[in-house]
Every structure is written in C-alpha cells, then in structure tokens.
Amino acid sequence: MSRTGPIKITFLGTGTSIGVPVIACNCPVCKSSDPRDKRFRTSALINVDNQNIVIDCGPDFRFQMLKQNVEDIDAVIFTHEHRDHIAGLDDVRAFNYILNKNIPIYGSANVMEAIKTEFPYIFTETRYFGVPQLTIHEIDATEFSIGPTRILPVNVLHNKLPVFGYRIGGLTYITDASMIPEEEKHKIFGSEVLVLNALRNSKHISHLSLSEALLLIEELKPARAYLTHISHFLGLHSEVEKKLPENVRLAYDNLIVEIP
Structure with missing residues (x-):
C-alpha cells in the first residue's frame, strides 16, 4: 500500500440504517442520556494530504x-448503494454553491447505477437550476487516486452484496460486512487502525456480530480497532466498552482518531 501523510478520521455517524435512538423505542439504549449512545447513520470524514474525503x-x-x-470537501467515496449510505447526496449542492465547484464522487458500477436511479433529476439532459453538480468516477477493485492520496478498495460481502472497504495508508475502513474473503485480507494486514462494523451481539445475515468482529480483529492484528455501524441491540456504550480487548474501542459520533 502506498504511503500517505498523517490521517485524521472523524466518525460522522456510527449507527445502523435506522440510527440510534430508534423511533418509538423505549429500550435503555434509546433512552440513554450518554451522547455516545446517539448515533447518526454511518459515515466518516477522512482528512489526509490536505484533503477532506x-x-x-x-x-x-x-x-x-x-x-x-x-467548509469544503474534495470527494465522496461510496462503500455500496444502500440508502443509508447514499440518501444524503443531494445535500452536496451546498458545496457547489459556496465553493463554485463540482464534487467528485467515487463508487462501483452498481453504486453509480443506484445513484442515477435514486436521483434521476441530477442526470437529465435538461436539468433545472440548483441540482447537485457531480463528477462521476466509476472504480473497480484496483487502487485509485484522489489528488495525491492513493486508495485501495477492499472487497467484502454484505450477505451476497459486494461492498467496498477502503485502505488509505495506515487506515482500513470497512462497514456493512458479513464476511471478508480470505484473498482480500492481505490488503488489511499492517493497518495501524481498522474500522469494522459490529451490528449487535447475536448473529445477523448481512453484518458482523460483535464476537465475529472481534475474531477478525484478532486475526488481522491492527494496532487499534474501532467498531461502527452499531445498533441499539448491542447495548449501552459504557457497558460494552468494559468487555472489549485493550486495543478495541466502540466508535461514537464525533470521535476523532489520528494516525501519524
């Protein structure tokens, strides 16, 4: 993996597809006063090489x-096409207005097809004023660049749906995975920080459970690991943290992690 400069990752959201608290739920997690139990849908901001990705x-x-x-973003990269990962795309138009520039977006062919279906008004020949201005970059599993930053997609499976994780220097970011193929694990070894989804305690068809995530972390041996895409079923942040290995933490919204 090509070297990059220092990396700062800000966890913009660490929740599952319906967020936490869940509408109309009265469980202890959803009623918690701990701000770490309030989770937007999963997203991250990567600051690297003087870029915001x-x-x-x-x-x-x-x-x-x-x-x-x-106040500025240089690109949006997508892991996959589910709505909890693409539905806010229309709001990039604020950056179009303020900065007077197109926003580059990167994703697989499946992601780009879903975006065109979800936001058809962006792509019509006669577009009305004010629609998002995007520059589309369709990517595959090979390494690609955003400015000086080299990014390596990591193929994982979300049940049967292909999803991209991303390796950026010492950071590997994987969400919505239920399985990492053996042939992809070499891309992850040597990570300083591994971000991995852990939906709940019990097994799930399309997400890693907490125990499955911990087994993978033990195998992949990052120096540090942070768990994301967390549902209210996992439990209170303060209680779950007590049970984790020393090098593993629950991510939470607005957490900032730096990688030299």
Whole structure:
C-alpha cells in the first residue's frame, strides 16, 4: 500500500440504517442520556494530504457537515448503494454553491447505477437550476487516486452484496460486512487502525456480530480497532466498552482518531 501523510478520521455517524435512538423505542439504549449512545447513520470524514474525503453520505449528511463545521470537501467515496449510505447526496449542492465547484464522487458500477436511479433529476439532459453538480468516477477493485492520496478498495460481502472497504495508508475502513474473503485480507494486514462494523451481539445475515468482529480483529492484528455501524441491540456504550480487548474501542459520533 502506498504511503500517505498523517490521517485524521472523524466518525460522522456510527449507527445502523435506522440510527440510534430508534423511533418509538423505549429500550435503555434509546433512552440513554450518554451522547455516545446517539448515533447518526454511518459515515466518516477522512482528512489526509490536505484533503477532506467523505466516506458515504446517508440521510444525516447535512446535519453531520454542520455538526463538524465542514467548509469544503474534495470527494465522496461510496462503500455500496444502500440508502443509508447514499440518501444524503443531494445535500452536496451546498458545496457547489459556496465553493463554485463540482464534487467528485467515487463508487462501483452498481453504486453509480443506484445513484442515477435514486436521483434521476441530477442526470437529465435538461436539468433545472440548483441540482447537485457531480463528477462521476466509476472504480473497480484496483487502487485509485484522489489528488495525491492513493486508495485501495477492499472487497467484502454484505450477505451476497459486494461492498467496498477502503485502505488509505495506515487506515482500513470497512462497514456493512458479513464476511471478508480470505484473498482480500492481505490488503488489511499492517493497518495501524481498522474500522469494522459490529451490528449487535447475536448473529445477523448481512453484518458482523460483535464476537465475529472481534475474531477478525484478532486475526488481522491492527494496532487499534474501532467498531461502527452499531445498533441499539448491542447495548449501552459504557457497558460494552468494559468487555472489549485493550486495543478495541466502540466508535461514537464525533470521535476523532489520528494516525501519524
């Protein structure tokens, strides 16, 4: 993997597709007063090589940008096409207006097809004023560049759906995975920080459980690991943290992690 400069990852959201708290739920997690139990849909902001790269923009994207006072982004890269990872794309138009530039987006052929279906008004020949201005970059499993930053996709499976994780220097970011193929694990070894999804305690058809995520972390041996895409079923943040290995933490919204 090509070297990059120092990396800062800001966890914009660490929740599952319906977020936490869940509408109308009265469980202890959803009623918790701990801000770490309040989770927007999963997304991250990567600052590297003097660039701001967003991974996924779900339905909470506008709030996430305002919360972090983000004034510029250089690209959005997508892991996969589910709505909780693409639904906020329309809100990039604020950057179009303020910065007078197109926003590059990167994703697989499946992602780009889903975006064109979800947001047809962006791509019509006669577009009305004010639609997002995008520059589309369709990627495959080979390494690609955003400015000076080299990014290596990691193929994982979300049940049967192909999903991209991403290796950027010492950071590997994987969400919505239920399985990492053996032939892809070599891309992850040597990570300083591994971000991995852990939906709940019990097994799930399309996400890693906490025990499955911990077994993978033990195998892949990152120096540090952070768990994301967390549902209210996992439990209270303060209680779950007590049970984790020393080098593993639960991510939470607005957490910032730096990698030299």
